[in-house]
Amino acid sequence: MSDIQPRRSYVPPAVRATSEWSWRLLLIVAGVLAAAVALQTVSEIVVPLAIAVLLAAMLAPITQRLARVMPAGAAAGLTVLGTILLVSGLFTLVGTQFSNGFSDLTTQVATGIEQVRDWVRTTFRITDSQFDAYFDQIKDSVGKSGNLGDTATAVGLTATHFVAGIFIALFSLFFFLYDGPHIWGWVTGLFPRAARARVASSGAIAWEQLSAFVRATIIVALVDAVGIASGAAILKVPFAFAIGVLVFILAFIPIVGALLSGSVAVLLALVAHGPGVALIMLAVVVGVQQLEAHVLQPFLLGRAVSVHPLAVILAIAAGSILAGIVGALTAVPLAAVVNAVGKHLFAGESKGEIEQELEENADKDPLARR
Template sequence: MSASEPARPGPATPALDPEGSTAVPEHRHPPGGGVARLAQWSWQVVGIALAAVVLVVVADAARPVLVPVLVGLLLTALLSPVAALLRRAMPAYAASALTMLAFLALVVGASWASGAQLGDGVRRLVASLPDILGEVQTRVDDGVLGVTGDQVDQAVEQLQQWLTGNGGQVADQVLSLGTSAASLLTAMLLALVTTFFFLADGGRIWRWTAGLLPRDQRERTDRAAAQAWTALQAYIRTQAVVAAVDAIGIGVGAWLLGLPYVEAIVLIVFLTAFVPIVGAVFSGGLAVLIALGSQGVTEALIMLAVVLVVQQVESHVLQPVLMGKAVNLHPWAVIVGVALGSFLLGITGAVLAVPAMAIVNTVARSWRTPLPSEAEPHREASGDGTDVDPGSGPDDDDRTGAGTGVGGPAAAGEVRREPPGRDER
């Protein structure tokens, strides 16, 4: 090397610890590098897949008990505001009992007032569907719709076969909870009893459940459960309002057009609205089909416009305003979830798929967010660089002593709210 050339830096000398040994740089990866990390990730994926399979098998085996409990959870989310309002004037169990009595009176009264008419309308609609389809095919053959009958013959035949072969599908899915009327009654009673106790004593039930977890996981689990409960409440209330608005809007349009079976259309629209996206397409298409078969092309186009307007109001006004960001699911994920739930559990799975996905999504996002007790030491480091003890904080009873319904306390960083059914003693 000549004197004019600058000296090139040599390799860095490893740092020595007080004992004189060479310290391993912190950024150095373990032996194996990327291969080891890939193998570890692969085993994690396999473990998650196996856990999911076991969960599905257990859920299917426990369906006669699990489904009524989940229905009770949904009813609790729907009725908890009423119970919370009544608890201001009476004990929790009395408020829960009065809420349940009012709910049952509403259901029984509505069924008694309109059950016969709705049942007759549904029966007449099902019986007349072949005639309606025949009238639609006749209009197609006449060239009114601009297509030939050969183009839709196969579709009409398949639809008629589906109607013939699946006429009792709803009843079969309802009776899937058991093989007799006694098992169905047992499932209904279990759902109502679950709702009653969740409304009356949901906070204590949750505290007992959270107490089974390791102490260092309770605060994070408590927060995740609270946010999941908030998302579930937002979902079930929004779906109830959306179902009512859809049924009223489409029902009024059908009534103004003079369509038959208006009561049956309203009932079908309301019930299918609890199956997101798929239910709206099915019920709206059925209303348009009835208009086409009974009135004509003009009325069918008007009915289609009514359905589209109602669904646009639902998608762009009701859903964002009522639900907000509490349930943040992409439409593609909703479609896949509903299809998967329907494949695994039939109609029950289609109804429960979206709330289950909303809960999983909320819990996952909450679990990734650091707790205030984990972030505080980094902000309150002492002058000599010693962090505050991250393990310090409220004791075990304080961390699990308040719950929000069956979902735990309010989200971290917010004031804890009085839970539905919390023991006030």
């Protein structure tokens, strides 16, 4: 018999390393996709919980101050009740402004559309017959958009889910404010004993990051809302207060929210007063947003919750695909939290450093321990 052994095929080290990384990355992507599908399946629960966490980060300081003079349960309940009354009052004011100004708006819109039509016709040389053809195409597209009965059924289901989500969010908010430390302690206890210290410290960092983001965003949103609404009121743009409320809400979606709210303000100025006032309104919106981008955001957020603009855009896109407008609202704070916790976990801290950090953050963290 021959002593010659068959030679094994040689795999270059680069190819071997690439293949090992490839299957690991495929497993990670599969896990992320499976988690996304699972979360989307129970989105009626996950979305209200996410909103409740954001509201808890916003309202926790108020609850803590009230808890100094009353029981914790009463402080949490009063905070939730005050939030409900504030939001209801804002929407009532917006509805009142719409109902009072709708008749005047119709006249202004008719005049503004004529001005816009004349401006477009003289600038782009579009005839009235072309305008009529475009409008007919739009009406045909709307008419072919779907069955009215199916649309009504879908709207009914969405309204039911919306009401149920509000109740879930409010109940969750109350218990997060009232019993947050025990809830977080129970979650930490689900992990192996050796990992609990790192999980607890990661939770403290995540909560601190989320609280800082929410506080800074509230201040930025208020400045944007007051600035743009004041400009709209001076220019006599319809629904100035409603514009301010919309600006405040959409300010929680960085980049995209400012674009959407500013577009609404400029569009209302255009249809109500024509291109000249719309250009002035556009200048006001751009000026306020430049103040936000170059002064408020760097000063209030700084490096504490810094996320690259590309990561912001990708997070908003992914959040809007998975959960619509709510996903876009929660995407950026989630990205900031993941960024901070990831840096913490990969920092290689020792167990003693983790425990020391947890003790330092315990007083700031309503979800750690009292």
